[in-house]
Amino acid sequence: MTIKELTKLLFEDTPISAQTIEAKERIEKNLEKIYKEIRNEHNEIETMGIIMTKYNNIKEAGSLAGYSMEEIDSWSQKQDMDLKHYKKMINGFKAALYIGIFMGICTVVYIINSFVYRTPANLLYSAISLVLAAIALRKSVMMKQKICDTSVSTECRSFMVGEHDKCVKKTINTLVFFIAYIVYLLLVCIYLFELKYPETVQYILSQNIIIEVICFLLLKHLCMLRFYNYYFQNKTQLIRKQIKRIAVCTSVYFGVVLAGMNFIAKKTDVVLNLYYVLAVLAAIFVLGYNLTLRGKMVSRNIVVNKKRIICIGLSVALVFSYSFMKMDFWMMQPYISSVSAVDHNENSIDYDEETGVYTITKTQKDFKILQLTDIHLGGSVFSYSKDHKAFEAVRDLIEYTKPDFVMVTGDLVFPLGVMSYSLNNETPIMEFASFMRNIGIPWGFVYGNHESEFSATATSEDLNELFKTLSYKTSKTLLYPYVQPDITGRNNQMIQICNEDGSLNQALFLIDSNDYTNEGINAYDYIHDDQVEWYKENVEMLKSQYGENVSSLAFFHIPLQEYRTANDLYEKGDDQVKYFFGEIGETMINKICCSEYPSSFFDTAVSLNSTKAMFCGHDHYNNISLEYEGIRLTYGMSIDYLAMPGIENDTKQRGGTLITLHEDSSFDVEQVKLTDIQ
Numbered sequence: 001m002t003i004k005e006l007t008k009l010l011f012e013d014t015p016i017s018a019q020t021i022e023a024k025e026r027i028e029k030n031l032e033k034i035y036k037e038i039r040n041e042h043n044e045i046e047t048m049g050i051i052m053t054k055y056n057n058i059k060e061a062g063s064l065a066g067y068s069m070e071e072i073d074s075w076s077q078k079q080d081m082d083l084k085h086y087k088k089m090i091n092g093f094k095a096a097l098y099i100g101i102f103m104g105i106c107t108v109v110y111i112i113n114s115f116v117y118r119t120p121a122n123l124l125y126s127a128i129s130l131v132l133a134a135i136a137l138r139k140s141v142m143m144k145q146k147i148c149d150t151s152v153s154t155e156c157r158s159f160m161v162g163e164h165d166k167c168v169k170k171t172i173n174t175l176v177f178f179i180a181y182i183v184y185l186l187l188v189c190i191y192l193f194e195l196k197y198p199e200t201v202q203y204i205l206s207q208n209i210i211i212e213v214i215c216f217l218l219l220k221h222l223c224m225l226r227f228y229n230y231y232f233q234n235k236t237q238l239i240r241k242q243i244k245r246i247a248v249c250t251s252v253y254f255g256v257v258l259a260g261m262n263f264i265a266k267k268t269d270v271v272l273n274l275y276y277v278l279a280v281l282a283a284i285f286v287l288g289y290n291l292t293l294r295g296k297m298v299s300r301n302i303v304v305n306k307k308r309i310i311c312i313g314l315s316v317a318l319v320f321s322y323s324f325m326k327m328d329f330w331m332m333q334p335y336i337s338s339v340s341a342v343d344h345n346e347n348s349i350d351y352d353e354e355t356g357v358y359t360i361t362k363t364q365k366d367f368k369i370l371q372l373t374d375i376h377l378g379g380s381v382f383s384y385s386k387d388h389k390a391f392e393a394v395r396d397l398i399e400y401t402k403p404d405f406v407m408v409t410g411d412l413v414f415p416l417g418v419m420s421y422s423l424n425n426e427t428p429i430m431e432f433a434s435f436m437r438n439i440g441i442p443w444g445f446v447y448g449n450h451e452s453e454f455s456a457t458a459t460s461e462d463l464n465e466l467f468k469t470l471s472y473k474t475s476k477t478l479l480y481p482y483v484q485p486d487i488t489g490r491n492n493q494m495i496q497i498c499n500e501d502g503s504l505n506q507a508l509f510l511i512d513s514n515d516y517t518n519e520g521i522n523a524y525d526y527i528h529d530d531q532v533e534w535y536k537e538n539v540e541m542l543k544s545q546y547g548e549n550v551s552s553l554a555f556f557h558i559p560l561q562e563y564r565t566a567n568d569l570y571e572k573g574d575d576q577v578k579y580f581f582g583e584i585g586e587t588m589i590n591k592i593c594c595s596e597y598p599s600s601f602f603d604t605a606v607s608l609n610s611t612k613a614m615f616c617g618h619d620h621y622n623n624i625s626l627e628y629e630g631i632r633l634t635y636g637m638s639i640d641y642l643a644m645p646g647i648e649n650d651t652k653q654r655g656g657t658l659i660t661l662h663e664d665s666s667f668d669v670e671q672v673k674l675t676d677i678q
Contacts, residue, residue: 003031006051010058019074021230027065031055034064086156090163093143094224100136101219103129105212148230164228165298168239169290171221175243176250176286178214180279183254185211187261187275239297246289253282325423326457331384332391332431339395341440345404349442349479351472356483358472359496360442362404362661367497367505370403370672371555371657373617374411374448374638378420379428386641386648387428391435393639393674397656398439400677405497406441407508409617409636410448410557414643415456425456426466433470437477444479444508447490448557448617449515449524450643464490488528489514494538497661505665506551507542509535509611513558517597524558526595532604539610551665554605554614559635562602563616564592566628578627581671582635585621585653593619605631613659613669620644621653625669637671651675 007028014020031051038047055061062072110126113119185207229236257278264274295301348361360367372394377387398406412432415425422428429451436443445467452460464484471480481493489512497506514525535554542550567584570577584591605611606629613632620643625634637655641648655673662668 003028003035003051006048006055007031007061010061014058019071023062023065023067027061030065031061083153083155083159086150087159089143089147089150093140093147093227096136096140096143097223098220100133100140101223102216103133103136105216105219107133109208109212144227160228161299164225165300167221167225167228168294168297170217171225171243172246172290172294173286174214174218174221175247176282178218179247179250179254180282181210181214183258184275184279187258235297242293242297250282322423325380325417325421328424328427329379329381330427330431331379331381332387332428333434335388335391336431336435336438339391339435339438341438342395342398342402344402344441347404347442349472351482353483356481356485357494357496358479358481359498360405361498361500361502362505363500364404365663367405367661368401368403369405369407369508369659369661370397370401371407371409371615371636371659372397372639373409373557373636373657374620374640374643375408375432376411376414376420376450376640376643377428377432378414378422378642379424379431380420380422382421383419383642389641389648390639393641393654394435395439396674396678397672398441401656401658401672403441403658406436406443407510407555407615408443408445409555409615410446410513411450411617411640411643412445412448414450416450416453416643417455419642419645423453423455423457425451425453425463426458429463429466430470433475433478437475440477442477442479444493444495444510444555445491446493446510446555446557447512447515449513452515460490467491485534487530487534488512489531492531492534499663504542504546504550505663506553506661506667507538507610509538509552509554511535511554511556511601513556513595513616517595522593524593524595526558526597526599527556527560527601529600532599532601535601536604536608539608543610549608550610552611553659553667554601554611556614556616558618559592559594559616560602560614560633561594561598562628563633563635564590564594566626566633567592567624569628570626576628580625580627580632580634580669582624583622584624586619587621591619592622602629602631613667615657615659620647621650623653623655623657623671632669634669637673 007024010027011020011024034055035047035051038050042050055064059069059072063069107126107129110122110129114122114126225239229239257275261275291301345362345364347363347367350359350361351357352359375390375394377383377390379387413425413428414420415423415428417423447460447463452458452463458466467478467480468482471478471482473482479495480491484490485492491510492512493510495508495510496504497508499505511527511531513527517523517525539550539552542552566577570579586592602614605614609630611631613634615634615636617636617638619635620638620640622635623637625632627633634657636657638653639656640654652673652675654675655671658670658672660668660670
């Protein structure tokens, strides 16, 4: 046993206060002096035995240091302050300290911004922040003094031991992370981007939130560690020494990393990836230090908290999974690159920059449209095999039917996370656009309810811009308008199919049935009144332009309520409905999943007597075709291998719908089952 350990034992049951901390240091110095005197005549063991025999209680040791009995008795007086009240005092001190540090950092940031951006307002903000920081820090100093002047119980002391140990760990980890992040900024600014001084400053300022948070945490931990060291002065020198060692070792390590990056900085992605690996390696070293050498600075180094480990593990797993599901994998690109063009008729395509209308002038008597729906591409590693099957199915259908135009009626992708294990809705769209560009056949698209799910990486606005970049001017295949009407939904579009003599054969209305109403799970939206009005205006405009009622077809994703009405009448044997082909294969309660909100679109179409047929998707097992009130309502056959459990193994619902337009504007509709052509 050493003199320091003996002194610690003498004060083990003594409440902590400013007086006892001072007395402890004074008694330890006097015992060290006595030890040296006795050690001249006896060996080490005998010396400690004499001291422990003579000064084996706090009264004898206190008397040696010159304290009176009254002073010594006052150290051990029972304290009325309980742990709850003590924690409240500590939390008040922390709050004042943290506010002071935060406002101090804000002051520095405002001063820097005032020089960089030269805005007088930042000087005013910095002055206000400085005053608030001074007030908060002064308050924290006063509260710290009050805490230090208060004697506390053994229970409070135990609480402080735990807080001290946690603070040591947080300080070490934050210090290492701070150094690693500073090196990362230098790496990006100097070696990777080769920025000049102003650009470097701008980039660092763009990261100011992260820098401010790290600085706040580091200063907070250092200040709290200094506060705790007031109670654990025997560890102060050791802690300072260890933290300096960690800072130096980490700086040297990342300095070597930074210097090494300079030699391989030609490929940005390689440098960054290598840096991340080296940063993870540093984190592993720090973890090893925390498990071993940190024990010298704390009372209890490792406390196994199963609940905390589980929570942290689940959090890390969720963050990793979320990041993984957002990644671009481009797994299908090798297959897409191998796809060659399919022979088809070369028709003339014109685009009106003002109206956003594409006009296809056919060169043959018949014009074939292949409707594909609910392709549901996942775009992830886990959906690769199913995505491959979907692409193969589309290719087989196109090669068999050799259409002049392909119409995709929604749910091209499935970025919901489940089944596809992907939240990325941009990559699979770009893959399909690349696939169709290689095929060489023009295609159109209406949105489904899955393209821009709430969890997807790209919003509706992002996808709209993406489709424009992939459209006809770039790909010569996708007929996506660069100009769209200012109405509800996305890509409400009209495409004109003209005969060789320039007469209008059909007007194709591509209408967004929207996605969800946000009023519950799977509360589907509908075609809104302003969309119906836009449709009506275009039908009347065409009638005025051509001097007669024009023939038109409508394409959308979510079925109208009239699909359900027509099927109910058909199942009852009502002769108001004419059956052509197909079946209702859905087994859910609502076998036809339409919106619960009625749309005026169908009634308007009936009154205008222009649209002769409507085509939708959405319900993967439904492929029935019925005529109701003079309009043919057809479900397209789906492609989906992914979105519904077990659908990969089902076959009879999978295929496409071929619409053949004749020269007199009449048309035929037939199913092309994948099982019949493969």
